[in-house]
Amino acid sequence: MRRDYIDTGYSPKDTDLICEFHIEPSAGVNFEEAATHMAGESSIDSWTEISTLSPELAARLKPHVFYVDEDAQTVRVAYSEELFELGSVPQVLSAVAGNILSMKVVDNLRLQDIAFPGSMLNEFKGPKFGLPGIRELTGVQDRPLIGTIVKPKVGLTSEKHAEVAYKSFAGGCDLVKDDENLTDQKFNSFEKRAELTLKLAEKAESETGERKMYLCNITAPTCKEMIRRMNILKDLGASYAMIDIVPAGWTALQTLREEADDAELALHAHRCMHSAYTRNPRHGISMLVVAKLCRLIGLDQLHIGTVVGKMHGEKHEVLSLRDECVLDNVPADESQHVLAQDWGRLKPMFPVASGGLAPTMIPDLYAIFGRDVIMQFGGGIHAHPMGTAAGATACRQALEATLEGVSLQEYAKNHRELEVAVDKWLKK
Numbered sequence: 001m002r003r004d005y006i007d008t009g010y011s012p013k014d015t016d017l018i019c020e021f022h023i024e025p026s027a028g029v030n031f032e033e034a035a036t037h038m039a040g041e042s043s044i045d046s047w048t049e050i051s052t053l054s055p056e057l058a059a060r061l062k063p064h065v066f067y068v069d070e071d072a073q074t075v076r077v078a079y080s081e082e083l084f085e086l087g088s089v090p091q092v093l094s095a096v097a098g099n100i101l102s103m104k105v106v107d108n109l110r111l112q113d114i115a116f117p118g119s120m121l122n123e124f125k126g127p128k129f130g131l132p133g134i135r136e137l138t139g140v141q142d143r144p145l146i147g148t149i150v151k152p153k154v155g156l157t158s159e160k161h162a163e164v165a166y167k168s169f170a171g172g173c174d175l176v177k178d179d180e181n182l183t184d185q186k187f188n189s190f191e192k193r194a195e196l197t198l199k200l201a202e203k204a205e206s207e208t209g210e211r212k213m214y215l216c217n218i219t220a221p222t223c224k225e226m227i228r229r230m231n232i233l234k235d236l237g238a239s240y241a242m243i244d245i246v247p248a249g250w251t252a253l254q255t256l257r258e259e260a261d262d263a264e265l266a267l268h269a270h271r272c273m274h275s276a277y278t279r280n281p282r283h284g285i286s287m288l289v290v291a292k293l294c295r296l297i298g299l300d301q302l303h304i305g306t307v308v309g310k311m312h313g314e315k316h317e318v319l320s321l322r323d324e325c326v327l328d329n330v331p332a333d334e335s336q337h338v339l340a341q342d343w344g345r346l347k348p349m350f351p352v353a354s355g356g357l358a359p360t361m362i363p364d365l366y367a368i369f370g371r372d373v374i375m376q377f378g379g380g381i382h383a384h385p386m387g388t389a390a391g392a393t394a395c396r397q398a399l400e401a402t403l404e405g406v407s408l409q410e411y412a413k414n415h416r417e418l419e420v421a422v423d424k425w426l427k428k
């Protein structure tokens with residue numbers, strides 16, 4: 001193993017890929033030694049000095065650990081772009097989030113952030129619709145979007161599913177999505193569900209005069225089934241497809257983005273399973289990295305947490321994710337382990353808040369996220385005592401109250417569905 005990767009005098013080049021890592025060396029290993037091993041293993045080196053790595057080759061391709069803060073257990077590494085297949089997310093991850101996470105020289109290691117050079121951005125399309133495209137698609141420009149997840153997660157027949165979706169649309173939802181574990185079950189086949197639900201979305205559109213979007217889950221083995229399902233949606237005239245990004249995997253997402261381009265489908269990204277490697281703050285890969293890969297590949301909207309709902313995620317973390325979704329230029333924020341990222345021509349993604357939300361949380365959600373967010377309510381709509389349609393209406397009323405700066409209690413005096421929701425969910 002070479003020993004000259006620590007190079008705090010190095011100024012990263014515009015063409016370098018930069019990573020920030022949290023490192024906890026194991027007992028008896030010093031911090032710089034662990035950082036050196038990590039940098040070598042993620043690029044050109046092995047566990048021992050190898051004769052096949054000439055000094056010339058090493059000089060050209062070696063990683064530069066250009067920032068070391070042992071107290072904060074943080075290092076930043078600049079990697080030459082030559083090390084990567086720039087259009088392949090799996091290859092990049094195999095390097096900077098691969099073997100290094102398993103090394104014995106560290107007790108814990110976490111990829112906190114990754115900053116892509118322009119040459120890597122050039123290899124990807126980014127979102128086709130993105131935030132502005134979704135606003136155009138839905139015809140809603142000036143408020144957060146309201147969505148629901150048909151509940152129960154799985155168990156309804158296709159007919160019942162479509163009916164619940166219809167009630168949600170009729171009550172005021174802009175979007176209705178499948179749950180992450182609903183794909184193609186015996187009692188609810190993909191094709192039948194898609195056909196019936198899209199039909200009723202159209203009916204709700206003509207009745208309400210609003211655009212109504214159905215986000216049908218196409219997650220499946222990529223080539224044999226997922227793309228086939230995407231094409232079914234296209235043929236049925238859908239505007240959206242939904243995918244479980246982590247179970248499906250990065251290559252599936254890259255393939256889908258290519259295929260969905262011709263199909264003109266917006267892509268909704270459900271992040272279920274991300275916590276298997278993002279939740280431990282000391283080890284794994286951060287959700288920030290997941291979000292950045294989604295924007296790079298080109299998903300149009302992504303679950304980023306709720307702050308006030310049932311999913312973990314501190315406010316500062318969720319807001320960093322929001323910024324990474326929506327800003328053209330993300331400034332560095334040392335305290336949050338965020339590297340600067342210029343997104344160039346890549347469009348912003350629409351952030352989605354979903355998980356354990358009730359209509360009565362809308363004022364808080366609006367204060368946290370602002371206008372550019374999709375608020376999704378599963379139980380918060382389908383558990384409304386007056387039923388699904390009333391649950392959706394209560395959400396729209398709560399949003400109207402919030403946008404008008406009126407308290408929910410005040411607005412509820414003349415809005416029955418909200419009144420019932422306030423009685424059920426607002427802590428007295």
Ligand SMILES: O=C(O)[C@H](O)COP(=O)(O)O
Nearest residue numbers: 354355356357377378379
């Ligand atoms: O997929 C989701 O985001 C969740 O199913 C949300 O459902 P909940 O609002 O009932 O938690």
Ligand SMILES: [Mg+2]
Nearest residue numbers: 149153179180
């Ligand atoms: Mg769900």
